[in-house]
Amino acid sequence: MSKLSKLIVQKYGGTSVADIGRIKEVAKRVVRQKRKGYKMVVVVSALGDTTDDLIDLAHKITDSPSEREMDMLISTGEQISVSLLAMAIHKLGSQAISFTGAQVGIITDTSHTKARILDINTKRIEQELKKGKVVIVAGFQGITMTQDITTLGRGGSNLTAVALAKALGAKVCEMYTDVEGVYTADPRIVPGARKLSRISYEEMLEFASAGAQVLQPRSVEVAKKFNVPIHVRSSFSNKKGTIISKEVKAMEDIVVSGVTVNKNEAKITMCDVPDKPGIAARIFKRIAQSNINIDMIIQNVSRTGYTDMSFTVPQRDKNKTLRVAREVSRKIGAGDVTFNEKIAKVSVVGIGMRSHSGIASKMFSALARKKINIGMISTSEIKISCVINEKNAAKAVKAIHKEFGLGKR
Amino acid sequence: MSKLSKLIVQKYGGTSVADIGRIKEVAKRVVRQKRKGYKMVVVVSALGDTTDDLIDLAHKITDSPSEREMDMLISTGEQISVSLLAMAIHKLGSQAISFTGAQVGIITDTSHTKARILDINTKRIEQELKKGKVVIVAGFQGITMTQDITTLGRGGSNLTAVALAKALGAKVCEMYTDVEGVYTADPRIVPGARKLSRISYEEMLEFASAGAQVLQPRSVEVAKKFNVPIHVRSSFSNKKGTIISKEVKAMEDIVVSGVTVNKNEAKITMCDVPDKPGIAARIFKRIAQSNINIDMIIQNVSRTGYTDMSFTVPQRDKNKTLRVAREVSRKIGAGDVTFNEKIAKVSVVGIGMRSHSGIASKMFSALARKKINIGMISTSEIKISCVINEKNAAKAVKAIHKEFGLGKR
Numbered sequence: 052m053s054k055l056s057k058l059i060v061q062k063y064g065g066t067s068v069a070d071i072g073r074i075k076e077v078a079k080r081v082v083r084q085k086r087k088g089y090k091m092v093v094v095v096s097a098l099g100d101t102t103d104d105l106i107d108l109a110h111k112i113t114d115s116p117s118e119r120e121m122d123m124l125i126s127t128g129e130q131i132s133v134s135l136l137a138m139a140i141h142k143l144g145s146q147a148i149s150f151t152g153a154q155v156g157i158i159t160d161t162s163h164t165k166a167r168i169l170d171i172n173t174k175r176i177e178q179e180l181k182k183g184k185v186v187i188v189a190g191f192q193g194i195t196m197t198q199d200i201t202t203l204g205r206g207g208s209n210l211t212a213v214a215l216a217k218a219l220g221a222k223v224c225e226m227y228t229d230v231e232g233v234y235t236a237d238p239r240i241v242p243g244a245r246k247l248s249r250i251s252y253e254e255m256l257e258f259a260s261a262g263a264q265v266l267q268p269r270s271v272e273v274a275k276k277f278n279v280p281i282h283v284r285s286s287f288s289n290k291k292g293t294i295i296s297k298e299v300k301a302m303e304d305i306v307v308s309g310v311t312v313n314k315n316e317a318k319i320t321m322c323d324v325p326d327k328p329g330i331a332a333r334i335f336k337r338i339a340q341s342n343i344n345i346d347m348i349i350q351n352v353s354r355t356g357y358t359d360m361s362f363t364v365p366q367r368d369k370n371k372t373l374r375v376a377r378e379v380s381r382k383i384g385a386g387d388v389t390f391n392e393k394i395a396k397v398s399v400v401g402i403g404m405r406s407h408s409g410i411a412s413k414m415f416s417a418l419a420r421k422k423i424n425i426g427m428i429s430t431s432e433i434k435i436s437c438v439i440n441e442k443n444a445a446k447a448v449k450a451i452h453k454e455f456g457l458g459k460r
Numbered sequence: 461m462s463k464l465s466k467l468i469v470q471k472y473g474g475t476s477v478a479d480i481g482r483i484k485e486v487a488k489r490v491v492r493q494k495r496k497g498y499k500m501v502v503v504v505s506a507l508g509d510t511t512d513d514l515i516d517l518a519h520k521i522t523d524s525p526s527e528r529e530m531d532m533l534i535s536t537g538e539q540i541s542v543s544l545l546a547m548a549i550h551k552l553g554s555q556a557i558s559f560t561g562a563q564v565g566i567i568t569d570t571s572h573t574k575a576r577i578l579d580i581n582t583k584r585i586e587q588e589l590k591k592g593k594v595v596i597v598a599g600f601q602g603i604t605m606t607q608d609i610t611t612l613g614r615g616g617s618n619l620t621a622v623a624l625a626k627a628l629g630a631k632v633c634e635m636y637t638d639v640e641g642v643y644t645a646d647p648r649i650v651p652g653a654r655k656l657s658r659i660s661y662e663e664m665l666e667f668a669s670a671g672a673q674v675l676q677p678r679s680v681e682v683a684k685k686f687n688v689p690i691h692v693r694s695s696f697s698n699k700k701g702t703i704i705s706k707e708v709k710a711m712e713d714i715v716v717s718g719v720t721v722n723k724n725e726a727k728i729t730m731c732d733v734p735d736k737p738g739i740a741a742r743i744f745k746r747i748a749q750s751n752i753n754i755d756m757i758i759q760n761v762s763r764t765g766y767t768d769m770s771f772t773v774p775q776r777d778k779n780k781t782l783r784v785a786r787e788v789s790r791k792i793g794a795g796d797v798t799f800n801e802k803i804a805k806v807s808v809v810g811i812g813m814r815s816h817s818g819i820a821s822k823m824f825s826a827l828a829r830k831k832i833n834i835g836m837i838s839t840s841e842i843k844i845s846c847v848i849n850e851k852n853a854a855k856a857v858k859a860i861h862k863e864f865g866l867g868k869r
Contacts, residue, residue, distance in 0.1 A: 130535075
């Protein structure tokens with residue numbers, strides 16, 4: 052372990068620093084931790100709606116602002132919050148210093164609005180930590196080799212925090228948010244849902260792609276790659292949250308960790324697709340070129356030389372997808388392209404599934420008993436997802452949560 | 461002349477970019493000039509009240525924010541306006557790129573909130589100008605050698621513009637503001653006041669210190685030092701404004717350029733000061749140490765071994781000055797310290813004064829005819845100032861303006 056082994060990286064999201072009152076609360080929490088003897092690096096997002104307000108300003112000028120200039124503009128949001136947090140910590144009698152992404156050498160590529168971190172030069176941070184200061188870093192932003200300001204895209208502050216935790220060898224990266232951790236199901240749907248004390252990166256990734264809103268998959272992927280433990284917890288309470296870490300033995304005993312629901316997808320069906328080799332590749336290559344993220348794909352068994360091909364995409368990409376799919380359909384001699392937005396994807400996730408059979412049938416039985424029809428099914432090593440009618444979503448989640456006994460310990 | 465001899469530096473103040481509508485107007489003006497074949501560097505202040513709003517945020521946290529963190533905070537104001545202006549120029553079909561002070565290498569000392577520019581590395585600006593882009597630079601800010609963000613203090617954007625004009629060898633530095641130029645008197649007081657087409661740096665400095673609000677003295681001093689011509693003009697019209705440049709022959713024929721009034725000073729009088737060598741030095745050394753800017757000093761003739769000492773300071777420093785002056789008074793065995801805020805300083809300024817006599821008596825006569833009593837008098841080579849009762853200020857300015865025939869050509 053390095054000299055910085057007692058280092059903690061904390062990250063506070065927009066709701067945690069929504070206003071001056073919340074910033075003062077964050078300052079108290081940081082100072083409390085520092086006084087326990089930890090070295091502290093704190094990553095902060097922009098205050099509440101600041102980023103959206105700045106984007107609105109840009110759109111009053113032009114529908115298609117330059118991405119470089121957008122990064123110039125929206126990166127100010129985090130610069131404001133870090134300086135205010137530094138002042139709030141000073142006010143409590145502790146030393147603190149704030150930095151932009153550029154100042155602490157968060158070097159990225161040149162993909163403005165969705166840049167990737169290439170390198171972090173930790174020299175300045177380490178100097179300031181040695182002086183006993185809390186180091187506050189603007190999340191979500193970096194700088195290119197040619198000194199142009201970049202931003203890291205959605206969930207970018209989480210990426211900043213994980214990358215700093217890795218670069219500095221922090222023992223944990225604490226992600227403060229407005230929920231208390233990762234639950235076996237959304238507590239608004241299932242009142243008996245239980246907070247998970249520990250979960251693997253893989254499960255968290257499946258949770259996120261299955262619709263849980265706690266963490267962006269990108270930051271979990273980076274944490275997994277570098278084996279940085281994440282502690283997801285609430286900035287509104289002092290309770291412990293959920294630790295996301297690499298798989299440990301105890302996790303395998305838990306077959307299913309949780310059940311999630313995602314209502315933000317639409318199902319697209321291309322009818323009467325000629326059942327020939329290479330057709331699926333043609334369809335999905337063209338869709339991928341349009342930067343549309345496809346989730347599930349189902350191809351029915353062909354009996355006539357023609358088949359129906361269904362897939363799900365984020366609802367916000369529905370119109371773009373329909374346009375592209377219809378164009379492809381004409382070219383390959385397929386039929387109508389239809390869509391359905393009234394769908395919900397219900398998933399169960401758990402590392403223990405790998406070594407246990409019968410999970411799928413147990414899930415299907417729970418749905419059958421509630422007379423819920425399954426439209427599509429897809430499985431991964433640690434996840435099973437069913438697409439059902441949107442109106443049955445809550446009923447399905449409750450039934451499955453109960454079936455697997457997730458509420459009890 | 462260098463390759464950049466057709467370069468113009470423009471600076472737009474806060475009122476010129478008060479909102480999105482004004483930013484679009486500025487963009488039009490810039491593009492119009494660019495299409496005439498000029499290379500354009502544009503320095504921009506923060507939008508309208510942004511800086512004040514940011515300062516208010518800081519003061520909700522602490523009464524005495526760290527100056528380094530204040531610079532972090534308020535420098536975001538200009539970063540927002542430059543990126544928005546770049547977008548507005550793009551929208552008009554021209555190329556533009558925005559930069560922070562740090563990005564264009566405006567290197568300053570470490571005096572946060574009032575830093576001095578040490579050097580400008582113009583390489584990036586010249587690269588972008590060569591590509592045919594309008595270069596937009598955040599005013600008011602720079603960066604230290606250790607990459608800490610600084611601001612340049614009041615009127616800092618003007619300093620940025622003048623320093624860039626010098627560094628790039630621009631033919632003129634255009635300062636856009638909400639008035640049409642420098643007038644023979646404040647047109648709100650003297651309806652017949654006339655806009656000056658040309659004025660020397662020295663006169664402008666005296667105008668500024670005498671209370672004219674058009675330009676901060678610091679930027680005029682820097683322009684004078686580097687011989688950069690300034691064109692003060694309005695961003696709300698296309699009229700020519702006032703050129704501020706080094707003295708030219710024609711200026712000497714104009715004895716008095718204008719009359720100004722300053723109501724923002726207070727008169728402090730220290731009574732019964734022992735009339736001994738070194739006493740004045742002791743008093744004013746102590747006041748200078750408190751960072752109080754003294755303007756006029758008057759010592760009455762001593763007949764009794766004791767004298768009264770009067771001086772003027774900015775009204776905002778009144779309480780601090782009184783505290784310091786009373787402390788000094790006790791130490792040197794002087795008497796009461798009194799003050800008067802109901803004063804106005806009326807001044808006439810003109811380079812021609814050097815070679816013409818009788819200006820003072822002409823000014824005093826004008827005041828006498830209006831039965832206005834003079835409280836203090838002070839003169840410089842090109843300025844005569846009289847302190848009078850505040851209630852007579854407008855009457856005095858009008859009388860003097862008429863006396864010197866400033867309204868006619």
